[in-house]
Amino acid sequence: MKKLLKSRNEYYKVSLFALFFIYSLNVLGQTTEYTFEGTVTDKNTNIPLSGVSVFLENTNRGASTDFDGNYSFTATLEEGDYTLIADYIGFKTQRVQLELGPNNMITTNFELTEDLLNLDEVVITGNVIGTNKRALAINLSSVDADNLTNNASVQVDQALQGKITGALVTQNSGDPAGGISVVLRGASSLGGNQPLYILDGVILNNSSNELVDIGGNSQNRLADLNPEDIARIEVIKGAAASAIYGSRANNGVVQIFTKKGKSGETKFNFNSSIRTSSLRKEIDYNTAPLAWEDPFDRNNLNTVPTERFNLQDEIFETGIGIENYLSISGGNDDTQYYVSASQTDNEGIVKNTDFNRVNFKTNIVQQAFDWLKVTGDFNYSRSTSQDVPNGGINAAYGAITGFLFSDNSINPAPNESGVYPVTSLLVPRTNPAEAVNRFDFGNKTNRFITSFKLDADITENLKASYVFGLDYYNQSATAFLPVNNTSSIGDGFARRSDRNNFQYNSDLNLSYAVDLSDDIESTTIVGGTYQFQETETISIQATGLPPVVQTATSGGILEQGESRIPFTLWGGFVQQTFGYKNKLYVNGALRTDGSSVFAEDQRNQLYAKAGFSYIISEENFWQQSLGETFNTLKFRAAWGQSGGLGALPAFSRFTNFTPGSINGQNSLILGTQLGNIDASPERQSETEIGFDAGLFNGRIGIEFTYYQQEVSDLLLNRELAPSAGFGSRFESVGTLENSGVEIMLRANPIRTDNFNWNVSTTYTSNENEITNVAGQQFALAGSFSTNYVIEGESLGVFRGSFYERDNSGEIVLDDAGYPVRGTNEDGSTAKVIGDPNPDWFGSLINEFSYKNFNFRFQFDAVQGFDVFNWNRRLLDNVIFGGGSNVGEELLGNRPKAYGGAQAGIFEEFVEDGSFVKLREVSLSYTIKDPMKYIDNVRFNLVGRNLISWDNYSGWDPEVNTGGQGNVRGFDFGAVPIPRTYQFGINVSF
Numbered sequence: 001m002k003k004l005l006k007s008r009n010e011y012y013k014v015s016l017f018a019l020f021f022i023y024s025l026n027v028l029g030q031t032t033e034y035t036f037e038g039t040v041t042d043k044n045t046n047i048p049l050s051g052v053s054v055f056l057e058n059t060n061r062g063a064s065t066d067f068d069g070n071y072s073f074t075a076t077l078e079e080g081d082y083t084l085i086a087d088y089i090g091f092k093t094q095r096v097q098l099e100l101g102p103n104n105m106i107t108t109n110f111e112l113t114e115d116l117l118n119l120d121e122v123v124i125t126g127n128v129i130g131t132n133k134r135a136l137a138i139n140l141s142s143v144d145a146d147n148l149t150n151n152a153s154v155q156v157d158q159a160l161q162g163k164i165t166g167a168l169v170t171q172n173s174g175d176p177a178g179g180i181s182v183v184l185r186g187a188s189s190l191g192g193n194q195p196l197y198i199l200d201g202v203i204l205n206n207s208s209n210e211l212v213d214i215g216g217n218s219q220n221r222l223a224d225l226n227p228e229d230i231a232r233i234e235v236i237k238g239a240a241a242s243a244i245y246g247s248r249a250n251n252g253v254v255q256i257f258t259k260k261g262k263s264g265e266t267k268f269n270f271n272s273s274i275r276t277s278s279l280r281k282e283i284d285y286n287t288a289p290l291a292w293e294d295p296f297d298r299n300n301l302n303t304v305p306t307e308r309f310n311l312q313d314e315i316f317e318t319g320i321g322i323e324n325y326l327s328i329s330g331g332n333d334d335t336q337y338y339v340s341a342s343q344t345d346n347e348g349i350v351k352n353t354d355f356n357r358v359n360f361k362t363n364i365v366q367q368a369f370d371w372l373k374v375t376g377d378f379n380y381s382r383s384t385s386q387d388v389p390n391g392g393i394n395a396a397y398g399a400i401t402g403f404l405f406s407d408n409s410i411n412p413a414p415n416e417s418g419v420y421p422v423t424s425l426l427v428p429r430t431n432p433a434e435a436v437n438r439f440d441f442g443n444k445t446n447r448f449i450t451s452f453k454l455d456a457d458i459t460e461n462l463k464a465s466y467v468f469g470l471d472y473y474n475q476s477a478t479a480f481l482p483v484n485n486t487s488s489i490g491d492g493f494a495r496r497s498d499r500n501n502f503q504y505n506s507d508l509n510l511s512y513a514v515d516l517s518d519d520i521e522s523t524t525i526v527g528g529t530y531q532f533q534e535t536e537t538i539s540i541q542a543t544g545l546p547p548v549v550q551t552a553t554s555g556g557i558l559e560q561g562e563s564r565i566p567f568t569l570w571g572g573f574v575q576q577t578f579g580y581k582n583k584l585y586v587n588g589a590l591r592t593d594g595s596s597v598f599a600e601d602q603r604n605q606l607y608a609k610a611g612f613s614y615i616i617s618e619e620n621f622w623q624q625s626l627g628e629t630f631n632t633l634k635f636r637a638a639w640g641q642s643g644g645l646g647a648l649p650a651f652s653r654f655t656n657f658t659p660g661s662i663n664g665q666n667s668l669i670l671g672t673q674l675g676n677i678d679a680s681p682e683r684q685s686e687t688e689i690g691f692d693a694g695l696f697n698g699r700i701g702i703e704f705t706y707y708q709q710e711v712s713d714l715l716l717n718r719e720l721a722p723s724a725g726f727g728s729r730f731e732s733v734g735t736l737e738n739s740g741v742e743i744m745l746r747a748n749p750i751r752t753d754n755f756n757w758n759v760s761t762t763y764t765s766n767e768n769e770i771t772n773v774a775g776q777q778f779a780l781a782g783s784f785s786t787n788y789v790i791e792g793e794s795l796g797v798f799r800g801s802f803y804e805r806d807n808s809g810e811i812v813l814d815d816a817g818y819p820v821r822g823t824n825e826d827g828s829t830a831k832v833i834g835d836p837n838p839d840w841f842g843s844l845i846n847e848f849s850y851k852n853f854n855f856r857f858q859f860d861a862v863q864g865f866d867v868f869n870w871n872r873r874l875l876d877n878v879i880f881g882g883g884s885n886v887g888e889e890l891l892g893n894r895p896k897a898y899g900g901a902q903a904g905i906f907e908e909f910v911e912d913g914s915f916v917k918l919r920e921v922s923l924s925y926t927i928k929d930p931m932k933y934i935d936n937v938r939f940n941l942v943g944r945n946l947i948s949w950d951n952y953s954g955w956d957p958e959v960n961t962g963g964q965g966n967v968r969g970f971d972f973g974a975v976p977i978p979r980t981y982q983f984g985i986n987v988s989f
Helices: 016-028 239-245 399-405 432-438 620-625 870-875 884-890 898-902
Strands: 031-042 053-056 062-064 070-078 080-087 094-100 105-107 110-112 122-124 130-132 140-144 167-171 180-184 196-199 230-236 253-258 264-278 290-292 303-305 319-331 335-347 354-369 372-387 440-457 462-481 493-515 520-543 556-580 584-595 605-615 630-644 657-662 665-670 682-695 700-719 728-751 755-772 777-779 787-790 797-800 831-834 840-850 853-863 866-869 910-912 915-931 934-950 979-988
Touching: 031 053, 053 070, 062 070, 070 080, 094 110, 264 335, 290 884, 399 432, 399 870, 630 700, 700 777, 866 870, 870 884, 884 898
Parallel strands: 031 105, 031 110, 196 253
Antiparallel strands: 031 070, 053 062, 053 080, 080 094, 122 130, 140 230, 167 180, 230 253, 264 319, 264 979, 290 303, 319 335, 335 354, 354 372, 372 440, 440 462, 462 493, 493 520, 520 556, 556 584, 584 605, 605 630, 630 682, 657 665, 682 700, 700 728, 728 755, 755 840, 777 787, 787 797, 797 831, 840 853, 853 915, 866 910, 915 934, 934 979
16 A cells, blocks of 8 residues: 555545555554664673674565674564564574564674584475474574685585485595595485485486597586585485485485675675696506516516506596686675676696686575565686596497506607607507507586575465476587507598586475474474476487598598486475474475376376484483483484385386388397386485484484385396397386495584684495396496396496305415406306495584684595406406506516416405594684675685595595496596695675
């Protein structure tokens, strides 16, 4: 009605009765401009707290405290009762009831108590619906912006290493934007085990597309995001969470929330940094100044003098990286904005490799009406990379495979005419010096991530939230090997491959919260989602190139192809939560999901979840007896189901045909895979129980979780008998189990005016077992038939040949002194020889602050896992001759060709990969208010992956040529993870 009265003309269009009525309402609802001010301090130390959010509940009116802990803001309000809230991560949220009257100056001081458990933190557990952490029945891990930056990481998921329980985060490759693998609570599917990523409500595509073969070093698409734009990350594990997010979240959920503007003065933030990356250690190589007269004759021990070369010097160098970042944020009570731009240039440790990224982000939040908030978010990134192939699983060309196969008594340098010599004499492999200097591989990616969000307070109890999210990228990759190179493709090679990925999600959620009584509250959430994804790929490759020409269309075309893969997913859920006195909560939910990849009879599935949480420490009897020691104790338990709707590749339920030619006529050729229209989605059930405890006035926080997970209808690409006429068929016949323990310990041992010490440590153990598999075992693709799925074993164990041993366990040697290959009782010559799944992993993080100095270091540990060192299998073989053990043979310290005899016994190359790494070290110094208009200047020095304590003979036990898939512990031609130093400056004004 007030808006109608803003126009003078409309006064004449209403009756005198209406004027009198509106005047009466204005008198009854008269507003006053109130000023709220005060200070916020730490109750234990009386230290002022900066950055605390102080606001009026259910409004957008508030402010953050300054460096002295002061806050101040104004709000035009009607007289009445209000709640003023002070909220700060690491401290208990405090609420003060206010009765606003004629006095317009409101002074309220807060004294906050530490709470390392953050039970009062509002988290997102349904795409866009927030809930209080105390009501959660599941374990949720959160990482804030301070822990995601200033650690020399280039990628968002890389920055998560060691900071979350239950999350095994590994860097598969040391390339400038090498792929990252994140596995939550163990592998639970053969169709992929990476979690679902959500950016501000947008479902992200995090594929690891190797459009041209560079040896398993492909990027995953989280490389397109800048960690500087991230405000916090929430990680939800378990099937109970998947019952809300849908079956795409079968492997857990990683929710990424970006920074947003705040009302008040415009703020600028500028970061600039420079980094160096270098090889942390070299592999021992053959330095013996001798060579065999005849390397193939064991009995000929004659040697000739020779010169040896360190081929690692031809591959690796120190890379330089720079990054610049600028953000602008601000706004008023109705409009808040955040704009940022950044540029990253990161050289790799392999010569002539780099990764460049340009990011632009904008976010606008508009309070359209008192009841409606509109949010628009736009992200653009362009990334380019210069790559060098390293061989790996499929390709015979590459720098590192060239090193492995080369005779290092041959000088790899080109002659006066620029021609590189052949360094691999027995098999056609590349001269590593030529690979880094002449081979030209690269990727270009343009990506748009945008969202539109509406948050509506329909009534006091009913709220609605709608988000439309769009993720589109085009990735283009090229490969070029020049004519007359030393690889197996000497007449030149070119490939071009492009992929377009378009996807969107449309999600609507309604929540209805009501107090059923003074003690009981009820929250009902109903939601639905529709998701569409389409991936289009086109590629062409050729050999026989003309001189100088680099395009595939100029050569003899070997392959050209095109694919179009649409995918649709839909679902809906209802969740009911009851809370009793803000300390006891029970909830349950039902969800239905459907996927277009399954047949109509199988695609729609129903899943359920249930849980409860009980904060027993808020009971009077607890506070009177144990409250002085156990300030907080929350018990929680949850059970949930979810399904693996993404485990079946698109169109695999059909028997497919391949285009071909017969006698020059177009034809369709039957494929080797038999369709299965009755294939059903995988179904996962999980139970978790745990507690969260706070001790000694919040100085110590403990989170403990035990979980047990069962996966049935595991989709296996089962091998068929030759009589079937097909090679394989997807069938829902397997079962799998995971069980484990997660522990997080946080402590604040010392907190004074000038000195503060925070420590956190994580521990996770997981046991994985394939409890049923058709045919009892089969090899995983892309592992050279060494990683297996075997009933009764963990997923991906190593199976292969082994040593014959005597009763005391010693290796049996033949009469000539060479090891003997073992035989099982049934006459077979292979058995399980290793397990790439760790027994446990954890981290230790310490952070110290003294006045304006801040020092932080992090150790990561992964223990009890094996690595198959394919590199050493080649280096140790006398017929190639580049390894240190071949040098020992030349010097007479072990029998000639001993490594060649070992090459056929795979047990020799399964090594303990256990490591403890000094993952991060950072030192920073902040100058506050150094000059007019400058708030602060911070200088920081950071080191990453500085030291690794391990017994692994290779470069790094953490790398994995198998990438993000289920092939783990596979080291063949992978780029080692570099040691990185970074110096940066941050200016806020």
